[in-house]
Amino acid sequence: MVTPNIPKATAKRLPIYYRYLNILADAGKKHVSSTELAEAVKIDPATIRRDLSYFGALGKRGYGYDIASLQAFFKKTLRQDKLNNVALIGVGNLGHALLNYNFHKSNNARISAAFDIDPKITGLIQSGIPVYPMEDMQEQLQLQQIEIAILTVPADKAQSVTDELVAAGIKGILNFTPLRITVPNDVRVQNVDLTNELQTLIYFLQHFE
Numbered sequence: 001m002v003t004p005n006i007p008k009a010t011a012k013r014l015p016i017y018y019r020y021l022n023i024l025a026d027a028g029k030k031h032v033s034s035t036e037l038a039e040a041v042k043i044d045p046a047t048i049r050r051d052l053s054y055f056g057a058l059g060k061r062g063y064g065y066d067i068a069s070l071q072a073f074f075k076k077t078l079r080q081d082k083l084n085n086v087a088l089i090g091v092g093n094l095g096h097a098l099l100n101y102n103f104h105k106s107n108n109a110r111i112s113a114a115f116d117i118d119p120k121i122t123g124l125i126q127s128g129i130p131v132y133p134m135e136d137m138q139e140q141l142q143l144q145q146i147e148i149a150i151l152t153v154p155a156d157k158a159q160s161v162t163d164e165l166v167a168a169g170i171k172g173i174l175n176f177t178p179l180r181i182t183v184p185n186d187v188r189v190q191n192v193d194l195t196n197e198l199q200t201l202i203y204f205l206q207h208f209e
């Protein structure tokens, strides 16, 4: 089980480990060392050992980690054993692209409902996903047991839509807007900002030539 106080950086690496463990299992491998895992996922072995030790997974010297039991453990921890329906709010340029992509490579998450205020889009099916008016949001989130929302509305609408999502019972928000939204303590926000990422890359290119 994920304890609430594992570092965020560790939590972010778990899906990377899980993806590679699946590749190894498909190739018929039974165990893997932290060094082998490190080379494949480009994370140093000490970090991998520390990350896995948070969950009580301790490799055996000369044997490494048992792939099947690690896989089973990650499957539960990352809720891969359960399909997570996700909502998307704001079906504009970015929203459309995400609906079209719809996390095909993930077997535990998919966008199952989209919402917008624009009557030109609501009522339509976009990339196989129904687009509902905002008035239907609360009802659909409950019907489809949706706890996670992707936020792709204009920045000046981000906080008011967040408040609506929180009131409707959403527990996690993947925030693509540039606004740092405010939520209660029991709601998690993950910010995605491509501009920041690009600027960081430009910085590294300049300073580490």
Ligand SMILES: NC(=O)c1ccc[n+]([C@@H]2O[C@H](COP(=O)([O-])OP(=O)(O)OC[C@H]3O[C@@H](n4cnc5c(N)ncnc54)[C@H](O)[C@@H]3O)[C@@H](O)[C@H]2O)c1
Residues within 6 Å of the ligand: 089, 090, 091, 092, 093, 094, 095, 115, 116, 117, 118, 134, 151, 152, 153, 154, 155, 157, 161, 175, 176, 177, 178, 192, 193, 194, 195
């Ligand atoms: N994180 C990133 O890297 C990244 C990249 C591109 C855009 N963005 C951000 O994503 C957001 C969307 O960008 P875009 O280019 O798709 O914008 P867009 O204008 O094309 O789309 C916004 C959509 O939100 C809808 N909308 C407006 N108010 C709403 C409300 N109150 N409730 C529900 N829907 C509402 C609009 O009708 C529209 O369909 C912006 O905040 C933008 O800054 C982030």
